[in-house]
Amino acid sequence: MKRRSVGAAVVLTIVLGFGLLGCGNSNTGTEGSSANKETETTSSAETTSNSVNYPKKDIEIVVPYAAGGSTDMVARAFAQVLSNYLPNNVNIAVVNVTGGNNIVGTQEVYSANPDGYTIGCIAAAPLSIVPLYGETEFTHDSFETIAQVTSIAQVLAVSANSEWNTIEDVITYAKENPNAFTYGVGGKTNVSNLALSYLMMQEGVQMKSVVYNGNSEVLTAFLGGHVNAYTGAATDIKEYVESGEAKILLNMGSVVEDFYADATTMEDLGYESVGDAYTGFIAPPDTPDEIMEILETAFEKAMEDETLLATYANIGIQPVFLNRAEFQELISQTFERNKEVLKYLGEIE
């Protein structure tokens, strides 16, 4: 009797496992992608009429980044205020789905129901860098872009008492000592890695990248003197620049904040500004236009919200807005440029 019940349990578990295995990976993914999902799959059918009653229930923002990071904070900042700009006063929840260079969370948005109740908050890498490796289902223009909401400049910083005072010093050093200068970066496919690789490509120099898991690990390594330079979001190193321990030598992006107003920019060096980790919101492919318009307008209006702007100031970022079409254009442009850099590095064919 006991053997049979155990056997039954194990068999049931295996069946359950296979059942889940079968259902979970489909593109039309209606399972488990959002905790708030009710069984209203008829909502997409209803939106064919002109007046759309959206949103009718809570909206979920999927963040493919860890809680507490800068993208997550941007998503939370919007989650706080967005419902004021949408009809029906619904709740907005932030859900973190991490892993695999942001692929897991981005894939979840890709496979979600295109009914406007699941949207994603992403930075540049998942759409303009990661798909170049050819292992993802989605690519740079697979999603319906909603809007860009900020841009976090990626910078290169060295210790305040190091021998390098300008980025030119670094480049000269790298020319004379190929592969000796080490810089930490939070991920192989991070914007800062691509941006610096682009610079190396243009200048014809070689520096060593030491790849960590996220900007805070890079910061730790940098502070401990294990790498020569920190590359990553300006926001993460702000404290150390202000306290005088670090100096930012290069601003790889186009956004300038007070604490690195003097830093050389890529444009100063004569190159394109490639180091902008633009952050924005996306929706699953084929989300109906009416819903997209409602979302786009809501985000545009939310950009003026006082609470939001205060949170932005706390995080240390600036509001930068691009609408649907412009945002997609930006993503595709950077995608093409990144393709060149990766080809140069021999990462892709």
Place this chain on the structure above:
Amino acid sequence: MDIIVSVLQNLFSLQALLVLVLGSAVGMVVGTIPGLSASMGVALMLPFTFGMEASYGVLLLVSVYCSSIYSGSISAILINTPGTSASAASMMDGFSLTKQGKARQALDISLNASIFGGIFSGVLLLLLAPQIAKAALTFGPPEYFALGVLGLSIIAGVSDEGLLKGLILGGFGFLISTIGIDPVSGIYRYTFGNSNLTAGIDSVSAMIGLFAISEMFNQLEIGAKRMVQAVKVDNEGIGMRKMKPYVPTMLKSSVIGSIIGAIPGTGSAIAAFMAYRQAKASSKHPEEYGKGSLEALSAAESAKNAVTGSAMIPMMTLGIPGDAVTAIMLGGFTIQGLAPGPQLFEKSPILVYTIMIGFLLANIVMMLEARVAIKAFSKISNISNHYMIPIVMACCVVGAFAINNNLFAVKIALIFGVMGYILPKLGFKNLVPILIALILGPIVEQNFSRSLVLSDGGFGIFFTRPLSLIILLIAAGSILLGLRKKK
């Protein structure tokens, strides 16, 4: 002096006490339920802190953190299912004690040792934060590698039934840890085109499967009415005074826990296992370890909670998270407009001291709440299996889902559950080496790669740096000692 007065005024206000009591309660519930981790609890509370004053918001997160790390042991002890990975080391002895009818004692030791560890690291936080932070920074890739190797050497100490079996399981765990995108090279390993696998196998889902779900299968097989057979139940508690014989063990373990916690990127689970190993090596009764040794329990418990205070050291002094939970807390700080880092101490000393002393208070509040709860908790073992098994299975499924809001983790947990049920039948009774290797594998491998990048491929880097050399020697010594004792 005025700082101290303001701090005390902050802390002994009604709002502060309310926050501490609430946070501890929430943390205790979240920590106990298998699958709901400490980081989940803290992330859940994060939105509540937005409306609060900065110091109270942080205190809320801190108290959730402490109590959820502690309470993972409650379920580890009572139903052989760690509530958080940190409690995996307490499971072996804790549950054995429950089976002997000594659940109450196990729970008491767990609480007392946790408080000891927590307060120990809290005092370190208060007195030595900047210095410890500076020391922690000296750990570079070779040192992390060495630390990981030291952690893996624990496998030698944990496999009672032979080093070979432990190594096989450890190797298996290590292999599984390679699944996913390798961060350093960007290569996709064993992902089979499945986007969910790019993230690798999460150690929490593996843990839920290997230890919780498999235990439920075991219980079904045994077919008993309840988890614990009708042994004479010893309800005599262990108060603080009776803890005296365990103090040396707890001290050593708290030191280990505090060191591990202060090093960014490690965690409570590693600390607990290391302390367990160290305590066993220096114990007068090592043969009891794994079979219900109160001393072993005190070692694992104090180490794991000692991580909570010291993980806040790099967070507050450097703005770098010590582990996953402090990463979330860091976000909480930032949204409040605070910037942890070198300037926090100068700009907002009152806030900083409020948090540090508040941490100590949180431990005390937790102790008081837990004392009350323990009396009720120890009765859990009496619940009939008819209820226990479905409830625990349900919690496991929910918990696994909650890890990443993704059903995939549930599938992983189920697979590991079946594995955890079958492996003992093949002769592998102790599955802990799989978990250790799964957690430590990435640390060892990634830092090995990084070290070689830095040294241009030269292996000397591990031996020319004094710190990594020392740690590697300790690891070698630990392994040799383990082998010698077997003879």
